[in-house]
Amino acid sequence: MEVHITESEGTMTARLVGRLDTPAATEVIREIQPMLDNAGKNLLLDCSEMTYISSSGLRIFLTLRKAAAAAGGHVVVEGLSNEIRQVFMMTGFLQLFEIK
Amino acid sequence: MAKKRGKQLGYAFQALATVIVALATLEATSLLQYYFSRKSIYEEATRRAEGQLQTTNLEITDVLDQVETTVRNNVWPVRKTLVHPDSLWSLARRIVDCNSFVSGTAIALVEDYFPQKGRLFSPYAYRNGDRVDTLQLGRESYAYPEKEWFSKPLETGEGYWSEPYFDTGGGEMLMTTYSLPVTDMQGRVAAILTADISLDWFTDLVGSIPEYPHAFSALISRTGQLMVCPAPALVMKKTVQEVAADLADSTAVRDIALAMLAGERGSRQVLYNGEKEYVFYAPIDRANWSMAIVIPHKEIYGDVQRVALIVILLQVLGILVMSYILYKAVKNQMRFREVSEKKSRIDSELRVARDIQMSMIPTSFLPAPGQTDVDISGIVVPAKEVGGDLYDFYDRDGKLFFCIGDVSGKGVPAALVMSVTRSLFRSVSAHEKNPQRIVSVMNESLADLNENNMFVTCFLGVLDLASGHLRYCNAGHNAPVRIGPGKAAFLDVVPNLPLGVMPGMQYQEQETNLSSGEGLFLYTDGLTEAENADYQLFGEARLLENAVRFGGEKAGAFVKSMAGAVKSHIHGIDPSDDLTMLAVRFTNPSPSTGDVRRLTLRNDIDEIPKLHALIQSIADETDMDHALAMSLNLALEEAVSNVMLYAYPAGSPGQVDIEAAVLDDRIDFRVSDSGVPFDPTVASDPDLAADLKDRPIGGLGIFLVKRIMDDVSYTWEDGKNILTMTKKR
Numbered sequence: 081m082e083v084h085i086t087e088s089e090g091t092m093t094a095r096l097v098g099r100l101d102t103p104a105a106t107e108v109i110r111e112i113q114p115m116l117d118n119a120g121k122n123l124l125l126d127c128s129e130m131t132y133i134s135s136s137g138l139r140i141f142l143t144l145r146k147a148a149a150a151a152g153g154h155v156v157v158e159g160l161s162n163e164i165r166q167v168f169m170m171t172g173f174l175q176l177f178e179i180k
Numbered sequence: 181m182a183k184k185r186g187k188q189l190g191y192a193f194q195a196l197a198t199v200i201v202a203l204a205t206l207e208a209t210s211l212l213q214y215y216f217s218r219k220s221i222y223e224e225a226t227r228r229a230e231g232q233l234q235t236t237n238l239e240i241t242d243v244l245d246q247v248e249t250t251v252r253n254n255v256w257p258v259r260k261t262l263v264h265p266d267s268l269w270s271l272a273r274r275i276v277d278c279n280s281f282v283s284g285t286a287i288a289l290v291e292d293y294f295p296q297k298g299r300l301f302s303p304y305a306y307r308n309g310d311r312v313d314t315l316q317l318g319r320e321s322y323a324y325p326e327k328e329w330f331s332k333p334l335e336t337g338e339g340y341w342s343e344p345y346f347d348t349g350g351g352e353m354l355m356t357t358y359s360l361p362v363t364d365m366q367g368r369v370a371a372i373l374t375a376d377i378s379l380d381w382f383t384d385l386v387g388s389i390p391e392y393p394h395a396f397s398a399l400i401s402r403t404g405q406l407m408v409c410p411a412p413a414l415v416m417k418k419t420v421q422e423v424a425a426d427l428a429d430s431t432a433v434r435d436i437a438l439a440m441l442a443g444e445r446g447s448r449q450v451l452y453n454g455e456k457e458y459v460f461y462a463p464i465d466r467a468n469w470s471m472a473i474v475i476p477h478k479e480i481y482g483d484v485q486r487v488a489l490i491v492i493l494l495q496v497l498g499i500l501v502m503s504y505i506l507y508k509a510v511k512n513q514m515r516f517r518e519v520s521e522k523k524s525r526i527d528s529e530l531r532v533a534r535d536i537q538m539s540m541i542p543t544s545f546l547p548a549p550g551q552t553d554v555d556i557s558g559i560v561v562p563a564k565e566v567g568g569d570l571y572d573f574y575d576r577d578g579k580l581f582f583c584i585g586d587v588s589g590k591g592v593p594a595a596l597v598m599s600v601t602r603s604l605f606r607s608v609s610a611h612e613k614n615p616q617r618i619v620s621v622m623n624e625s626l627a628d629l630n631e632n633n634m635f636v637t638c639f640l641g642v643l644d645l646a647s648g649h650l651r652y653c654n655a656g657h658n659a660p661v662r663i664g665p666g667k668a669a670f671l672d673v674v675p676n677l678p679l680g681v682m683p684g685m686q687y688q689e690q691e692t693n694l695s696s697g698e699g700l701f702l703y704t705d706g707l708t709e710a711e712n713a714d715y716q717l718f719g720e721a722r723l724l725e726n727a728v729r730f731g732g733e734k735a736g737a738f739v740k741s742m743a744g745a746v747k748s749h750i751h752g753i754d755p756s757d758d759l760t761m762l763a764v765r766f767t768n769p770s771p772s773t774g775d776v777r778r779l780t781l782r783n784d785i786d787e788i789p790k791l792h793a794l795i796q797s798i799a800d801e802t803d804m805d806h807a808l809a810m811s812l813n814l815a816l817e818e819a820v821s822n823v824m825l826y827a828y829p830a831g832s833p834g835q836v837d838i839e840a841a842v843l844d845d846r847i848d849f850r851v852s853d854s855g856v857p858f859d860p861t862v863a864s865d866p867d868l869a870a871d872l873k874d875r876p877i878g879g880l881g882i883f884l885v886k887r888i889m890d891d892v893s894y895t896w897e898d899g900k901n902i903l904t905m906t907k908k909r
Contacts, residue, residue, distance in 0.1 A: 102817060132814075136821070142875065163810045171880050172869065172875075
């Protein structure tokens with residue numbers, strides 16, 4: 081999995097490319113650290129190229145969401161595939177995140 | 181209630197009627213007997229009285245005869261002595277002296293017979309104590325020619341018995357006199373010779389009748405004078421006519437008096453001073469007297485009346501005893517009725533209970549029409565109306581769920597537990613395919629609040645009808661017999677504890693594969709412990725022997741044959757225990773063992789991609805849609821990574837075995853490891869509606885597995901955690 085973090089106009093964007101499975105999640109939690117450090121900002125998670133997510137990936141999403149809530153930031157998720165949206169629905173994540 | 185009361189009254193009336201009829205019969209018999217007794221007693225009394233009358237008559241006549249004879253015998257001496265008037269004294273004295281019953285004798289000469297002796301001359305000798313005194317009767321104060329005893333014979337010239345009289349100036353006693361004229365040598369009547377006899381003689385003769393101490397006799401003269409009677413004051417003072425006149429109701433007594441005076445004989449009943457009396461009377465012809473015997477009514481009938489009274493008392497007593505016995509009998513009868521009514525009510529309730537119980541046990545067996553994969557049949561024979569045995573089965577989702585159970589004890593308590601057990605089996609197995617889990621939940625329910633210490637031995641199996649794969653769990657029940665054509669052997673079972681004994685009991689599950697034609701024969705101990713008259717049990721050897729013989733039969737025929745074998749073994753002895761049998765045969769002609777793929781991974785999450793590859797290859801081969809493939813991928817990854825991360829201590833090597841069986845209708849996954857025993861399925865699901873701050877970071881993995889898979893179950897077997905997951909296609 082590749083993680084591309086960019087920042088423009090006060091919004092920090094992470095572009096997630098590939099499978100966010102269990103082995104990938106250990107990498108991703110490290111790479112996403114800049115966003116956790118800037119949890120008070122507007123954060124955008126671009127999932128349009130993410131093909132798979134496991135519960136470890138969901139943990140990262142939830143960790144980020146909690147950090148943002150604590151720091152007064154805002155998390156937006158966009159580009160979810162139907163299959164991943166299904167996983168979000170099963171786990172109640174659709175209610176926890178602002179989905180675009 | 182009203183009906184019962186009516187019935188009771190019916191019995192009471194019946195009993196009362198019996199008593200009344202008995203009483204009436206008894207009394208009628210007694211009355212008849214009483215009547216005939218009275219009659220014969222009256223006849224007896226009459227006979228006695230008449231006998232007495234006759235005897236007395238003879239005795240009196242005898243006395244009178246002697247007196248008459250004495251007088252007649254002395255006529256000649258008197259006549260001879262007439263020439264010596266002074267010698268008449270000694271003659272009179274001698275007559276008295278020589279005849280003890282003669283109290284006095286007079287030789288009364290007709291007036292002026294001896295002019296030298298005066299107008300009236302009558303030497304008279306009489307008893308005065310031991311002496312015999314004499315006196316001259318012919319005095320101015322005693323003009324004997326006017327006396328009856330003198331005038332009558334003089335007039336008739338014949339012997340004459342005088343009316344009884346008190347002889348004043350003569351014998352000075354109550355007497356009667358026999359007088360006879362005496363003629364002198366010239367043929368003239370010269371004197372009247374008399375002999376007196378004291379009435380005391382008759383008083384003694386007219387004695388009593390020993391049988392009737394209160395009876396009395398009376399002797400009356402021809403004019404009705406009472407000569408002898410029980411009231412001495414009346415003797416010679418009153419006539420019987422006068423006595424009758426004094427009575428309030430004199431008719432009867434007067435009639436008797438007239439009859440007696442007329443010299444008749446007979447008997448009559450009279451009322452005398454308020455008492456009923458029987459009077460028997462007869463004449464004493466010689467003196468024209470009449471004699472009567474009076475016997476009080478109660479004297480005659482006293483005995484029979486006393487006996488009758490005793491009889492009646494005895495009868496009343498008897499009737500009372502009979503009534504009491506009858507009362508008791510009726511009461512017993514009613515109690516018996518009540519008890520038998522109660523019993524029949526209980527019996528009918530038991531019959532209903534039996535019907536209900538039997539309706540819980542499936543009797544429409546498999547295969548269902550069109551079904552080819554299973555053949556099952558069973559029978560329950562309760563020893564009592566209701567029993568504690570059960571079997572049950574049903575198929576769901578291509579699996580046959582079946583069980584057999586035996587509740588400890590018998591009768592109603594066992595039946596109640598049996599129905600609870602059956603309900604538990606149905607409700608728990610409705611959403612659980614794992615036999616070990618079903619048995620555990622049933623155990624918890626039965627052990628909970630099991631105050632009566634009832635327990636259930638149970639064997640429970642889940643047969644995959646596609647593959648013949650059998651998973652089973654035993655709870656203290658007899659090992660079933662694995663049967664097939666021409667073969668039979670006990671199935672290998674872990675005994676475990678019966679259900680309800682101990683909460684929290686860990687039950688061990690086992691598994692095996694049945695090939696087509698193979699099956700299980702399940703039974704309760706009513707089979708192996710069926711006992712014949714020689715106390716020989718049917719036993720396991722006989723069971724196996726018969727199972728081999730019937731091994732090739734269809735399930736229904738197998739059960740029937742086995743039941744027949746038991747029946748011929750016990751040979752008419754009543755079974756003491758419930759007998760339940762269930763035969764299950766797997767008959768799928770082409771069991772699909774499926775396309776099984778196996779993968780073994782180290783406990784390293786970097787191995788996960790291999791799992792993805794496996795799923796992907798299955799997805800590709802089976803034209804699985806992308807969404808389903810991803811879901812399976814996710815579920816498997818969660819299950820496997822869970823093992824990799826938590827099953828083994830950190831840093832120590834371990835492995836995870838993955839099996840995927842692709843079947844026509846589903847895919848079975850099996851994830852096993854030798855790590856720490858851990859049942860992931862027991863973790864509670866996350867609360868999806870919770871606020872962000874309340875949502876824990878973890879705990880989603882297994883939840884996703886359960887959401888994605890159609891069936892998830894966990895077992896610990898042979899030191900392995902085994903997680904089985906099924907996804908329908």
